[in-house]
Structures are given as structure tokens and as C-alpha cells.
Amino acid sequence: MNRSRVFLRLFSNFQRQQYSSGKAQFKSKDGNYMKFAFIGTAAASTIGLLGARIIKADFSGDELKVKDLEKLPLYSLDEVKKHGKSAERIWVTYKDGVYDVTDFVSMHPGGNKILLAAGASVDPYWALYSQHKTAEVLEILEQYRIGRLDAKDVPKQEVDAFSNDPVRHPALLVRNAKPFNAESPPSLLTDHFYTPNDLFFVRNHLPVPVIDVEKHELEVEAFDGKIVKLNMEEIRKKYKAYTIGSVVQCAGNRRADMNSFKKVQGLMWEGTAISNAEWTGPRLRDILIDAGIDINDPKLKHVHFEGADVDPTGTPYGASIPFEKAIRDEVIVAYKMNGEDIPRDHGAPLRVVVPGNVGARQVKWLKKVIVSDVESSSHWQQKDYRAFSPAVQLGDELKWDRVPSIQEYPVQCAICVPEPNTKVDRDDGTVSVSGYAWSGGGRGIIRIEISVDGGQSWKSVEMEQEKNQDLEHMYAWTLFHTEVEIPKDVEKFEIIVKAVDRAYNTQPETAAGIWNVRGLIHNAWHKVPIIVN
Amino acid sequence: MNRSRVFLRLFSNFQRQQYSSGKAQFKSKDGNYMKFAFIGTAAASTIGLLGARIIKADFSGDELKVKDLEKLPLYSLDEVKKHGKSAERIWVTYKDGVYDVTDFVSMHPGGNKILLAAGASVDPYWALYSQHKTAEVLEILEQYRIGRLDAKDVPKQEVDAFSNDPVRHPALLVRNAKPFNAESPPSLLTDHFYTPNDLFFVRNHLPVPVIDVEKHELEVEAFDGKIVKLNMEEIRKKYKAYTIGSVVQCAGNRRADMNSFKKVQGLMWEGTAISNAEWTGPRLRDILIDAGIDINDPKLKHVHFEGADVDPTGTPYGASIPFEKAIRDEVIVAYKMNGEDIPRDHGAPLRVVVPGNVGARQVKWLKKVIVSDVESSSHWQQKDYRAFSPAVQLGDELKWDRVPSIQEYPVQCAICVPEPNTKVDRDDGTVSVSGYAWSGGGRGIIRIEISVDGGQSWKSVEMEQEKNQDLEHMYAWTLFHTEVEIPKDVEKFEIIVKAVDRAYNTQPETAAGIWNVRGLIHNAWHKVPIIVN
Numbered sequence A, B: 001m002n003r004s005r006v007f008l009r010l011f012s013n014f015q016r017q018q019y020s021s022g023k024a025q026f027k028s029k030d031g032n033y034m035k036f037a038f039i040g041t042a043a044a045s046t047i048g049l050l051g052a053r054i055i056k057a058d059f060s061g062d063e064l065k066v067k068d069l070e071k072l073p074l075y076s077l078d079e080v081k082k083h084g085k086s087a088e089r090i091w092v093t094y095k096d097g098v099y100d101v102t103d104f105v106s107m108h109p110g111g112n113k114i115l116l117a118a119g120a121s122v123d124p125y126w127a128l129y130s131q132h133k134t135a136e137v138l139e140i141l142e143q144y145r146i147g148r149l150d151a152k153d154v155p156k157q158e159v160d161a162f163s164n165d166p167v168r169h170p171a172l173l174v175r176n177a178k179p180f181n182a183e184s185p186p187s188l189l190t191d192h193f194y195t196p197n198d199l200f201f202v203r204n205h206l207p208v209p210v211i212d213v214e215k216h217e218l219e220v221e222a223f224d225g226k227i228v229k230l231n232m233e234e235i236r237k238k239y240k241a242y243t244i245g246s247v248v249q250c251a252g253n254r255r256a257d258m259n260s261f262k263k264v265q266g267l268m269w270e271g272t273a274i275s276n277a278e279w280t281g282p283r284l285r286d287i288l289i290d291a292g293i294d295i296n297d298p299k300l301k302h303v304h305f306e307g308a309d310v311d312p313t314g315t316p317y318g319a320s321i322p323f324e325k326a327i328r329d330e331v332i333v334a335y336k337m338n339g340e341d342i343p344r345d346h347g348a349p350l351r352v353v354v355p356g357n358v359g360a361r362q363v364k365w366l367k368k369v370i371v372s373d374v375e376s377s378s379h380w381q382q383k384d385y386r387a388f389s390p391a392v393q394l395g396d397e398l399k400w401d402r403v404p405s406i407q408e409y410p411v412q413c414a415i416c417v418p419e420p421n422t423k424v425d426r427d428d429g430t431v432s433v434s435g436y437a438w439s440g441g442g443r444g445i446i447r448i449e450i451s452v453d454g455g456q457s458w459k460s461v462e463m464e465q466e467k468n469q470d471l472e473h474m475y476a477w478t479l480f481h482t483e484v485e486i487p488k489d490v491e492k493f494e495i496i497v498k499a500v501d502r503a504y505n506t507q508p509e510t511a512a513g514i515w516n517v518r519g520l521i522h523n524a525w526h527k528v529p530i531i532v533n
Helices: A077-081 A111-117 A135-143 A232-238 A255-261 A284-290 B077-081 B111-117 B135-142 B232-238 B255-261 B284-290
Strands: A006-009 A023-027 A033-037 A091-094 A097-100 A145-149 A173-176 A181-183 A217-221 A227-231 A241-249 A274-282 A302-310 A316-322 A332-334 A351-353 A366-372 A412-417 A422-424 A430-438 A445-451 A463-466 A478-485 A492-501 A526-532 B006-009 B023-027 B033-037 B091-094 B097-100 B145-149 B173-176 B181-183 B217-221 B227-231 B241-249 B274-282 B302-310 B316-322 B332-334 B351-353 B366-372 B412-417 B422-424 B430-438 B445-451 B463-466 B478-485 B492-501 B526-532
Touching (some): A227 A232, A274 A430, A284 A366, A316 A366, A430 A492, B077 B091, B217 B284, B284 B332, B284 B366
Antiparallel strands (some): A173 A181, A217 A227, A241 A274, A302 A366, B241 B274, B274 B332, B430 B478
């Protein structure tokens, strides 16, 4: 009743630190001009995308107009080393360039990770985070150029850390080659209620690890640090296996659409960074109990997951989920995907499946499970996959601790067929439209509606759903296939789709209220323009 | 993987049955003209509301221009009785009128309840559902007039079923007197994190029952029909009591705002049919277990609640929640509200508190708890509190079984202060703004943002939250109190507010995608126009 019982949480506006902002044109290799607003951050994995056409960005720094190199001083690597992470000024090298990035550190979207290269070369890191190798990022880097690196110290050509990646299906739409990130082909996605493994979208943060399945062990770490190890045979035989239909959706799905509203950072996913599979494996809960963990211990607040995929420092991909979620029936440690052994791109031999949560928490190549009183300290838990306020602009300092990590997803719905700007024949009368809807937390989709008059009137469509899941536990997606009447007397129109979930959550009309600098969780009404012949 | 594993759910457009639609003007008692679009339903509880002004609708049929009465035949009650619910034509009487309502039955928003009066008088029912006594409803009724009732059979003045209702605080904003429905005063609501009992909004469906607290018994009915009875002393002493801060929000909160977008049916709540209290009592789970119910029995899917408040047929108010929710820690059978015995208007002596769910399920004057394999068959579970598609229009047949009952609420946020059209002085520089945000399912509010430029730019505001509740279990609301800068060079502007919940669910910009015929769960951006002097 009184104020002393409550407290104030401050999620204020973030102070803006405008820098390196501007506009320019770059000529891409195929001769087309692309307009970029400099995004002002070195970790922006920008694959320029205009309309539906994908432009692979793979520029080398040499193509950029840089400072008059001859006039800049020459440094040896020993001199660069004096400017390590504890120095007053932080230097790094890239190829034969020397850069003072002191003023950039706080703006690096990858956070303090940049300091790993302080006083040294960024080359081995960029070899793994190839999203740096874009015209925009290199342009920003050049602003910090202070000199040239002695030729004897310039790193040799790096080994391709991705040479052991698997062969992929040619229909996948590649958004980034290394690490591999690719969407499911929209024209095929809604043909299957459960996405065939080969067409399941791929979101890798690092090279696909090479794992000897029969030697692979899952480590389960209790709160006291005690570790229990389980090999694959034990995981297959010791526990009852459950099968659950569950969606994996990237937090960046539909980022390109948000980017067209207003420029954002990140891999330019269109609308099919989402797929649906049947996963099979033991409940995480059963494994935790078997490892001697008291699941009623109130100290246990989170469960961390670590993958076998590692970055150049040996740090594995990691994430965590609330303990309360981890012990729910639906959370499983899967070894099968659609009845087959999980393919390498999807986490072979083990992946934690966290139905209703964002993809980033469903750690692939699962190597370690740790119960804890705190969230994972992983970069991907703390400095990524959090959606800021629209008040935070590109170039602002990102105060990650002010925003909670994304876990459950909000309601989402999008059209897969037809493609934007499809030409239809008026005489056909109708257009075939198909797509998907899904919401987090097991909240089933109760309704999908389509409008062809800008949202003034709507029509509900028939829905295809998993019969074994009720509206309170619907982790698989909902598909729709319908015929939409071509409106009279128009030369073009938009097909708009939106859904409602079990808690009557809905989607916003536009990105106006949800735009965020990292382009995460775009779930505004999906609109597909159609041309009438 | 294959289609046979899934099935199709059809939530198609509802066939439109247009009828009795039109526009007319009625003169209210204070001489103002009110424009009504006939809503085409006799149960519409319409309290006309223009802007912020409340016009109490309490017309008598005599004021309406009706058919030339003398020319209509005279019927006795015996003749009327021949037209009961099994007859080919259904007749009812109201005062001295006889009506053939056969063609109206399927359109009655209260569903089959209208048949209770078949072959008889609606007067005793309308005495309890005074929302019928509006110009609009009476006008519709007159369209079905077929005769006059013999004077000897005209019902005498009914007893006032509401004469035992409690005295209320004068600050409450009465939206309907009988049954009593009143909003909290917005100017006072955000002054208290926990709403004082006297100012807590009231949503009664029936007269407040007269209960002898010391004789009151809670009946708990198992699946086999076995009943355990608990008196108040047992409930207070036998079980451990828990206290939880939890919001009650009417599904119709902000209906007036949706109505201003496009006409809807129902009590015209503005933005304060919501309050927040600390509730104390045993966990429902503990009571169920103590009554011998096996909470792991997979047959148990729902828990029904019945109140001591009854309609003219003796049917109590009733509702149900999913069993899985009922056995969660937060669901309690409360006997205290903000540390005091629950007041009569709020359910004395017992009310089930279902944190995170809509108010309609949090049954007051709790008399009976029944575990079941199916939802409650109560009118309020089956024929009310379900939000239709915007494709369903006023006058359409309402296919209630096509839409799930509202349980968890979506994210909501509204401004309480200032009032709409408040005049502010430019020299003041800022306007003080306060309001609330809340979301269902325990999903805490992670952000509240304000815009004064139509949603083009936003500012996050400081939030007041319950310190004992984390973002995964936040059942109390979030308040905000902030100063908003008056924009330059404008004579008027709108303050817009919206919130984001833990699952990153957001609010739609307008009612365009969420409008529904019953005006339920309006959670579009809340906009308050301000005039600058």
C-alpha cells in the first residue's frame, strides 16, 4: 500500500553519442550502386539488400579511398604492442594498417571483445566474424588509421576456419557465408508443416565444430561445481525420449523489413529465418535430476548452455534460460531432428530445444549444462539479443544491462508466397497466399487475418496446426494457405497479414513503436506489394 | 513431417446477418442529442458516451414513437404462454407490450438466456440486467411488437434486487448503477501503488449477495463429485496464507476508446477499469490437494468457480481457468484485500485471485470450486469475454465456440493524468503525466515510452514496480510519473504512451487490427490530446 514497498526501475533514454554518421554511395562488384547510411559500428554484419535482391558484400579495404598512406608513419608490431588493453591509447592492426581505436571501444556493438585484439592484429578475429569485412565497417576503421604496419609484421593469409563446414542444400538463401547464415527458401517453406532438415534455416555464429559423436560427452555442472559426464549412448539409453514439434526463429527474422522502415544493424534476414521441426530427446529436467541437482533449490535461477563451437580465444557459444523454464516438460536435449540424427549445421549430436523461446537460447553442439544463480555471462546473452527502445539511435552507446535478454518471442506472422512485387493477372481473380504464424511461451495462434485494403477490413483464414498441441502449449507453428481476391479497380495492392495469440497479443501496424537499433524481433504487420496486370 | 500429423482449424469469417441497422437521434433527458447507430442487439449495455461526458441512459419505452398501439391486438398472459421456448414463434412481454422475438433469438448477445423469458415477461430479468433499459434496446424491441398485454397481466413494479448493495465511495465513476459498475477515478488512481479498497474499480454482473460470513462455506468438488466443505475459520487457520500484489483488469477496459474508433457493444468503460491490490489467502493448490484431489491426474483440465451472486433463475456467476494455471503458486483464495477483510463489492468473504488473468475469471463471493475435464459452461465463460475478429460486424451472428475464452491479458498501458483536452500553459514548459502498464501471464513490463510527435520519436520513462516480483512473475502493475515537454510551435498535441512486456509483446498503434464487436481488450497506443494556451 505504501511507496516503501515498491522501488523505481530506470530505463531512461540513452545519451546519444553521434559519430561517423553520413551517407555515401559504394559501387558493388556487379556495378550497381548501393546507398548506405553509415551505421557507425564495426560489428555490423551488413549484407546490403535492396528490395528482394541480395547483394553479397565482400569488399576489400583496398577498394576504399583512404588517407594518403605514404605520409603516415611506419610502426613495428612491438610498438603496437605497447598500446594494449591497459594502455592509455588502444591500437590495433588490420592487414598492413595501424589504427587507434580508443574512441571507438565503447561504441563497438561486440562490446569489450574488441579489446582482445588490443595491441595486436584484428585479422584472426575478423577471420571468424566475417561480418566485419564490409565496405561500411572498413570505411569506419579507416577513420581511425594512424599509420602503416611494417611489412615483416603483417599477418600471413589466415587459415579458413570454415573449411570443415558441411555442404548445404543449394536452395538455402545465403545471407552470410562465414559463419554460415541462410534462410529457408520462402517458396518451399510452407509446403511442409515440419521443415525438411535440408531446408531448415541456419544461424551459425562460429565455424561448425568437428565432433566425434561417439566420443562426445555432455557435461552437467551442479551448483557446487560437481560435474557429471554423459556420453551419447547414455543419453540415448538412460532417459525416456520425448518428441515435440517446435519452432526455431532467429531474433533477427524480418530485420530487412525493419531496415526498410529505418536503418538498423545486423544480418539482413528477410522473412524466413524461421523453421519448424520435430525434435526428439530426453527432458533436460530428467538429466538435471539424474545429475543430482535438487530442482527445488531456490538458489537455482538459470541454466547455462555451452556449445562445442568456439571463437578464436577458445570461448564457446553460450546462452542461458530461466531455471523455471529449463525444468518444464517441453525443454529437451534433442539428438533427433525430424526423426533423423541432427545434421551438423543444426547441432549434431546434441541441441537443447527450448520451445517457445528465441533461437539464440537453443544452443547447438551442446557440450555443457550449468545450473546457476545468475544469467550466462556469454557475449550472446549479455551483449546481443536484447531489443533496445526506439529512443536509442544508431551510434548511441548501447547500455546492454538496461534491457533484459530476449527469451519468449512475441506473436509473429508473415507471408512466404507470393514474393513482393509479384505480377498477377486480373483474370485469375485470386492470388494464392501462404505463410506462417507463431508466438512464444507456447501461446497458440487463435487467428490469422488478411487485409487487402490497408487494414480497414480483414478476413480470417483457415489454419493448419499441430493436433497434439493445445492452445496453451503450442510450440509448433501455424501455417496458412488461402486464396485472396484481387481488389477491383487497382493497379497494385498490398496483402497484409497478422495474427493473434492465446493471450490476445497482436502485432503492431508498423515498426514505428518497435524499431530498435539492432533490428531485433520485427513483428509488425507483414505487407507484400502485388502488381495487377 | 506429413500432413496427416496436423489438422485444420477453421476460424472463418462469420456470415453476416444484417438487420435492424440504421441511424437515429434520441433526445436525452438533459436535452442533448445523442447519435446512435442502432447496435441491433437487445443486450447491449449502452451508456451513451460522447467524449469524456457520461450520459446516463434510463429511458422508458413510453418516450419512443411506437406503432399505433390501439390498432394492435390485446393478448392475455395465457395466450402469451403458448409461445414458450418450444413453440414455433417465441413471444415475450415487457410491461404492457407483447413481442414476437423469434427472429431475434439468434442475435441476442446474451445467447439463449432470452429463452428463459419465452412465453412470459422479460421484466424480472431486465430488473437484474438494467443495461437493457436504454433507448436503443427499447427501439429494437419495438420492432418486434405484435400486441398489447391485458392490463390484469402486466407485472407489478418489481422489487429492487439491488437494495442490499453496499454504499460506495463517491469518487467512483459510475458506468452502470444496477448492477453496479464503476471505474476508479483516474486523477487518484496512480497516487497509490496499491489501490485503496474504496477506490478499487467495481465490476458486478449481478446484485451483491448478502452473505453471513461466519456461516459461509466453500465447497470443493472433486472429479468424482465428492464435495468437501470449508468454513471461513478452517480456511483462515488450516492453510498457510500467502500475499500477492495483483492487478484486476476488466476485459472491457478502454472500450470507450475502441468505440470512438468504431462502434462496439458493451459498458462504456474508459481507461480505469483496472486496479491493483495486495491479496492474502491460501493457495488454491493447497486447498485442492487437501480436498483429496490428485493434481497430477491428467483428466483434470479446468477448475470452475461459482460465486454466491445469482441471476433470476438462481444460476450463479461462474467461470473457469485451465487446471495448469489453477495449481500455480500465485493463484490464491483471498480473504484479505490490502490487509483488510475483502469488502462486499470485491467478493466478501472469499474471492479467487488469478494473477495475470482477466478479471472475469477472478470470481467474487466464491462459493464453489469444481475440478473438471471441460471449461465452465457458464454464460460468462461461453457467451461473453471472447474477442472476435474485426471481420465480425455489429449485427452478425456471434459464433462463440469459434473463439477461445480470454484468460491471460495482452500488454496494456494508459495515461490517467492529464485528462483528455486538458489546457496547459506553454510557460510551464512541461506537463505532468502519470499512468499504468501491465501485461498478463506474469510478464513484467520492461519499458514504457512516451511520444509527443505521433510516434515518430519516443522517450522511455522511469517505472515504479513491485520489488518482490521479478520480470517473469510480475502480477502487480507498473506505474509511471513523468514530466513531458510541451512541443514547440503547436497549439495542440497528443501524448501517446505504450509499453513492452517481458516477451517483447507490444501494443498496436490503433484499433484497426484489434477492433471487435464486443469492444474487448482494447490495448492500442493510448493517446491523450492536450491544448496549449
